Amino acid sequence: MAKKEESVKLLGFWISPFSRRVEMALKLKGVPYEYLEEDLPKKSTLLLELNPVHKKVPVLVHNDKLLSESHVILEYIDQTWNNNPILPHDPYEKAMVRFWAKFVDEQILPVGFMPLVKAEKGIDVAIEEIREMLMFLEKEVTGKDFFGGKTIGFLDMVAGSMIPFCLARAWECMGIDMTPEDTFPELNRWIKNLNEVEIVRECIPPKEKHIERMKKIIERAKSTF
Amino acid sequence: MTEKEESVKLLGFWASPFSRRVEMALKLKGVPYEYLEEDLPNKTPLLLELNPLHKKVPVLVHNDKILLESHLILEYIDQIWKKNPILPQDPYEKAMARFWAKFIDEQILTLGFRSLVKAEKGREVAIEETREMLMFLEKEVTGKDFFGGKTIGFLDMIAGSMIPFCLARLWEGMGIDMIPGEKFPELNRWIKTLEEVEAVRGCIPPRDKQIERMTKIAETIRSA
Numbered sequence: 001m002a003k004k005e006e007s008v009k010l011l012g013f014w015i016s017p018f019s020r021r022v023e024m025a026l027k028l029k030g031v032p033y034e035y036l037e038e039d040l041p042k043k044s045t046l047l048l049e050l051n052p053v054h055k056k057v058p059v060l061v062h063n064d065k066l067l068s069e070s071h072v073i074l075e076y077i078d079q080t081w082n083n084n085p086i087l088p089h090d091p092y093e094k095a096m097v098r099f100w101a102k103f104v105d106e107q108i109l110p111v112g113f114m115p116l117v118k119a120e121k122g123i124d125v126a127i128e129e130i131r132e133m134l135m136f137l138e139k140e141v142t143g144k145d146f147f148g149g150k151t152i153g154f155l156d157m158v159a160g161s162m163i164p165f166c167l168a169r170a171w172e173c174m175g176i177d178m179t180p181e182d183t184f185p186e187l188n189r190w191i192k193n194l195n196e197v198e199i200v201r202e203c204i205p206p207k208e209k210h211i212e213r214m215k216k217i218i219e220r221a222k223s224t225f
Numbered sequence: 226m227t228e229k230e231e232s233v234k235l236l237g238f239w240a241s242p243f244s245r246r247v248e249m250a251l252k253l254k255g256v257p258y259e260y261l262e263e264d265l266p267n268k269t270p271l272l273l274e275l276n277p278l279h280k281k282v283p284v285l286v287h288n289d290k291i292l293l294e295s296h297l298i299l300e301y302i303d304q305i306w307k308k309n310p311i312l313p314q315d316p317y318e319k320a321m322a323r324f325w326a327k328f329i330d331e332q333i334l335t336l337g338f339r340s341l342v343k344a345e346k347g348r349e350v351a352i353e354e355t356r357e358m359l360m361f362l363e364k365e366v367t368g369k370d371f372f373g374g375k376t377i378g379f380l381d382m383i384a385g386s387m388i389p390f391c392l393a394r395l396w397e398g399m400g401i402d403m404i405p406g407e408k409f410p411e412l413n414r415w416i417k418t419l420e421e422v423e424a425v426r427g428c429i430p431p432r433d434k435q436i437e438r439m440t441k442i443a444e445t446i447r448s449a
């Protein structure tokens with residue numbers, strides 16, 4: 001297919017870390033794309049048509065191919081557009097990056113929000129559990145500018161979209177200083193570095209609007225089972 | 226490192242689909258490995274040392290490298306041992322294989338196991354929901370010998386270890402005919418074909434022992 005005919009669309013949602021990380025990858029690789037905002041929780045007919053299995057964002061449409069699941073999309077983007085690779089070449093290092101990315105979404109996320117809101121065991125216990133998980137990442141990024149080394153990579157995008165630019169907003173709403181400088185010097189340094197990367201800055205949900213929305217989400221979560 | 230010094234160890238558990246699928250990949254590629262059986266739920270000091278974070282099997286130890294998470298291990302194996310590739314080359318087809326693999330371990334496992342056992346909305350509803358999910362796989366394998374095409378691949382190993390050789394034993398123990406021939410002709414055909422593959426045959430947990438085990442686990446879940 002001629003380059004002119006190439007079409008990339010991203011169905012996303014401004015506060016979804018899953019959606020934001022895909023934007024980071026597309027921007028890093030300089031891939032022109034059309035962004036379509038989903039007005040969640042209402043689901044557009046387009047979303048239901050493109051992702052009947054999960055009915056979730058992000059959905060990437062590359063020419064006639066539909067892709068969902070952010071990690072799957074990021075890997076696809078890396079293989080399709082070869083400039084600025086986001087995954088290491090070495091099979092073991094690649095496996096480790098994927099491992100920590102899974103850890104962020106599957107271990108940190110489940111303890112990082114709801115258990116705090118519900119605080120059934122007491123909020124201090126919940127906070128400690130989260131900090132224990134974050135300590136693994138603190139170690140991983142020690143001595144590096146980014147998880148990806150000198151430039152941002154897959155894990156920076158997954159962890160960045162999820163932690164400083166999503167969960168940290170919830171923590172701020174709840175008045176929790178989850179990653180104090182003295183306990184997490186490396187993560188704090190990493191966050192500063194991330195904030196200086198232009199394409200990352202463009203993918204950070206606007207803070208005020210985000211915190212306002214978080215407050216509503218927290219209220220709703222508190223009042224349900 | 227010379228071939229002679231290469232060392233591959235797999236810490237596994239006979240009834241774990243996550244562990245069995247890694248064995249399928251190693252066998253398919255003819256990789257010699259040492260198998261160490263974990264006697265779960267007792268955890269050996271070796272497991273706790275190798276996987277302090279999750280304390281779960283499988284753990285693959287390749288020379289001095291420790292790998293966890295079955296999907297990641299399979300991808301690693303595919304990149305290190307190039308014979309009989311299990312993932313497609315095409316980025317989109319690879320993405321689809323990964324997508325369905327996640328679907329099986331996340332959606333199908335949840336609906337087809339925990340939700341079914343708890344059956345809060347009623348058993349019939351739980352069965353129907355599981356079947357709806359399985360219908361996606363029915364479509365995926367239509368017209369193909371295997372999900373991987375003419376030979377078994379990544380998705381066959383994941384779906385095979387999880388569905389016919391694990392969940393189906395639970396369903397049998399519960400007296401449920403989850404994938405009847407007339408509703409799921411393609412999946413049934415796929416299962417028959419799969420059972421004839423040598424690399425798979427050696428990785429199927431013994432049926433009766435597993436039905437017994439799954440039934441016990443179901444009891445534990447129900448009474449929790």
